[in-house]
Amino acid sequence: MMDAIGQPLERADAHLKVTGAARYAAEWDLPGLAYGAVVVSGIARGTVRAIDAKAARRTPGVLAVLTHENAPRLRPLPDKLGKVLLRGEGGMTEARQPLQDAEVYYAGQPLAVVVADTHERARHAATLVGVTYDEQPPELAMTTARRQARPATFLGSPEEKLQVSIGDPAAALAAAPVRLERVYESAVTHHNPIEPLATIAHWEQRDGADFLTLYDTTRFLTGVQQIAAGAFSLPKENVHVICPFVGGAFGSKGWLFAPPLLAALAARMVGRPVKIEWRRQDMFTVAGHRSATRQTLALGATPDGQLTALQHDTQSHASLVSGFAEPCANLSRMLYQVPNLGFTHQVAHLNLPSPSTMRGPGETVGGWALECALDELATELKLDPVALRLKNYAEHNPETGKPWSSKHLRDCYARGQALIGWEKRNPVPRAMREGRYLVGYGMATTMYPAGRNAATARATISADGQALVESATHEIGNGARTIFRQISADGLGLPVARVRFELGDSALPPAPNTGGSVTTATVGPAVLAACRNALRALRQLAVRDAQSPLFGAAEEAIEARAGRLQLRAAPAQGEDYGAILRRARLPAVSAEGSAKPGPEKKQYSFYSFGAVFAQVRVDEATGVIRVARLCGVYDVGRVMNPPTARSQLLGGMTMGLGATLMEETSYDPRTGHPVVRNLADYHVPSLADTPEMSIEFLDNPDPHIGELGARGIGEIGCVGTPAAITNAVFHATGQRLRELPLTPDKLLRAATRA
Amino acid sequence: MHPFQYQRATSTAQAVAAVAPEPGATFIAGGTSHLDLMKEDVHRPSRLVDISLLPLKQITALAGGLRLGAGVSNTAAAAHPEIQRRYPVVSEALLTGASTQIRNAATLGGNPLQRTRCPYFRDPAQPCNKRAPGSGCAALGGINRGHALFGASDACVAIHPSDLAVALAALDAVVQTTGPRGPRAIPFPELHRLPGATPQVDTTLAHGELITAIDLPAFAGRSHYLKVRDRASYAFALVSCAVALEMDGEHVRRARLALGGVAHKPWRLPAAEALLVGEKPSEKLFRAAADAAFADARPLEHNAYKIPLGRNLLVQALLETSGLQALAGPAGTAFAASVGGLAGTFPAPY
Amino acid sequence: MMNPANQTQFIDQGLASDPTNRLPVTLTINGQAYPLQLESRVALLDALRENLHLTGTKKGCDHGQCGGCTVHIDGQSALACLTLAVMSEGKAITTIEGLAQGETLHPLQAAFIRHDALQCGYCTPGQLMAASAWLSGQPPRTAAEIQEAMSGNLCRCAAYPNILAAILEAQGA
């Protein structure tokens, strides 16, 4: 039954959010709450010689100052969490526990926590802590750094190889009639969710054992639970992580374990609950970022545009205590039919903060480079950019040879062309004007891999005819509370109004982290399974109950509709859920369900696809670029809820726009200090930067990804948009800008050179 | 934030008397610059004297011009019909600055006294002669994309971030103050100083000297502001430009030009101004003026783009002020002053 | 030290020796008076969130750079992070908790729900307070005017087109 799925329903938590009643991590009111303020390092490399906390400790209200010298000891991070490699080359996160040693790896690294009875006193006392160092010259230049690595895989996944050569790309490039080699560079960007990181940690004794509750800004409840349990040598059950609302994540807030651990250390030390709210300034050092990249793209082609070779080499950077590689070849490896395909990834280890996933990790900037190179090739060959892509359309996955589970990319191109008015454009660069502005059109392909993981859920049907479905997944603005409620309603045969879906609590049936655009495909089937199991329990009650109209019926003959169990063949014969429970004197039935991917991944290649078209206008005299229109057409499988799905795309495309035009974090080239460390200098798009946006979904359910037919939508909007805009700027100006972001200085410099 | 004494002033004299004798005492008006920097641990006043309740919120007529009380909010000033009509450059500069909320709190006295946005100044972990005299200028050899082209020193290459100040410099506004030594009037172009060897001192005001009003002298010409920034709104200027043009028939009688985002103070352009006088407006003339304006620009490693940008912006501002080209939006609005306009509403539906 | 005898109104009288001492500050929020004891350095935002547990007003940057902390002070939108609590005494403060009339949502709140003008919801109270400050009793604004007037409220989820649509609808209502 799909009554609620696919309907444009209002967000389940919208009322809480518009009234200010939604409670985010920093907003829990615990008796005796104390406040932690973090002291961060003022150098990028060296060793702490001494921390002078005397003045801070003398400040009224200060309860403790934690440093590596007095903080409780933590067990080291494990190498892996589930299948994900945490530490080492190609690993996910910063492989370092906070306040355990005196080493300084980057500026802004946490060195001490001052705990006081008020926020103001803690923050002030933190400014009084003096740190002296044995300082060493930091390593800060990506291309010349001494420590370079070539990780074999991304996060240890055998399917995500980072060094690949298929056929003979070098020979094919050398032999290609048309050859193009370009270098593309992108800046460090930060997620900057509007809610900064925050944790409240609370230790209690329960039955004589230590029990830790963490209210944390996380999209990985069970990850924080496992890591905290491991660090403090507690059974997993003795750590409770709560987060019903995440104020935006975008790739951050997932694998960040030091912030909750710092709060837990502080709370342990002072014997009171402690809250640490990170400052916006700290978000530029402790919250992860997308590394800068330098990518070399080489294409070989025939004169009529058939690709013969593609080589994509990426240089990115990680910290000295992280091995994260920005996997930039994710599109290059699968988007076009190329017989000779190679890619490499090199990671420089620098005295800069540890990077992390950021919306469309690899895809956003790697796809930008690939799709700009395609545009350059189209120009060189005097081909229409869409025609060039169609010419090289991949009918199956070129790397693995597997068929696509479902792919309607041709339709995306065609519809996108119609939406933007592609045929009306004059293809000659610099040929279109409106007043003093140059106008340009550009396009790019987008894709995002569609994965699926294992998850569990619980469904409870009550005698009053209401239902509650629960899973330890996360609401990060993705609409989880809304779409899982819809899926639950259909799974239970109930109207949406009688179903509640709860999440955000590690005590609920476990679900994986919310990331990689896999949440619908992962948690959705578990929700359906739990609903089915609950209904089965109800059916069994009915058929065994002599007073039930369904007494003795075969279970397969019974269907659940609109809150009733009834005979499929004779719907009038049946009764509502509440009646069954009330007669059985049960307040409710409850059942768990779980789901995991089957063998389909071995058979098919799962990707969402799309095409993005942009119209820009450029004031060449000042270098100012505005995106007037963005049109995206997406092939993402079945859409659960059109408005929330559209919202995710709006957000992704706008974030892509930001990365293209204005987002950049710079670090001082001598000291490694972040020079951009606030939201006045780090420009995220505002309402005034918002283009007219048209977003369409093809809505072709994926026949192989599971019964919901839904692939992910969280990240695909961020991918493609940068290249579409950059290519439109070329069309407008005739300038190829190969360095993100495209701020006015870049265009002015290019114009001055020309 | 360091603790401080807080007191409310009920008269200008009391306000001055409360600040003048205590080296660490300061005024606070809207608080949008001062509190920001106190939270950054850059400002550590020992005493805040709250002047927000003082009766400095009037806009009154004055010998052909206007007297703007120092406590008038940016919002109120920008919307004032006489300012809109006679000094659109002021409204335009105000409305391209900050956000609605900040403009509601910000005052005309506080705005020109906001500190530089140089990121090194704002970060106590990094050297900065303006914040910590003698610690060095990190911007000089660091990231200096936003820094000064004119009038900088080895000690400091910061710029002044106020939009309003650029407009006031072009109008030759007069700052009325009262201080420990009594009242005085300061020509606006003399309010701010160049960094020299003492970049910690932004202005020529004495400690405890209170701005009571800003006078706009009589002006019968056309005025206009243009601002270029990294984001379509809610961003400081990369470069901005204020023009006040008075004509004699077809010829320029008097031109006053000021640039923002290029120096430690609003940067007047006397050479360019002189070139325009007596001439008939034309793009050629304006180009010549722009070349003259930037003849002595001294770029740093990352800010050379401000030279072509500033030149082109000055030409554009002159073309629009002189009427050779249309404004991008109604005079006196942000739409007239924001180069590039809003992203998604083209052509703009005013 | 200056002489407190001249008529300057000292509200910290007698506390000069220890500036971290708390002062009596009465805040009027959503029509209700809240007598508090606060240090002079407490920002209105922290007074709301930490002292009064009115956590609907959000802290996104603490430096005036995001708009998340927008409240009304005497009917105008203002940033609670760049306002001292002591300087808000005697003023009428409205927070998101005071926007709806009992169970009846403000037309903007209803329009935000209808247009899905929110995702994570963290910027949402600030958006609503910024827009509601000029919505009542003003002539309707054009889309362009709203884009410009609301640029100080960042939404990283970028619900922007929906926010614009919701405001346009609510001001027409």
Ligand SMILES: Cc1cc2nc3c(=O)[nH]c(=O)nc-3n(C[C@H](O)[C@H](O)[C@H](O)COP(=O)(O)OP(=O)(O)OC[C@H]3O[C@@H](n4cnc5c(N)ncnc54)[C@H](O)[C@@H]3O)c2cc1C
């Ligand atoms: C995110 C952000 C973006 C911004 N963007 C812009 C922008 O684009 N353009 C722009 O121009 N500005 C911008 N601003 C700055 C803002 O406009 C100023 O902070 C504001 O105008 C300062 O006015 P205030 O009344 O709040 O000053 P306060 O913060 O109260 O005071 C500033 C300084 O002036 C002193 N002072 C105040 N009034 C007087 C007086 N009457 N006499 C003597 N001294 C006095 C104070 O002691 C203090 O040192 C931005 C600010 C923020 C936070």
Ligand code: FES
């Ligand atoms: S928290 Fe006040 S503007 Fe960001």
Ligand code: FES
């Ligand atoms: S809804 Fe998430 S920041 Fe606006």
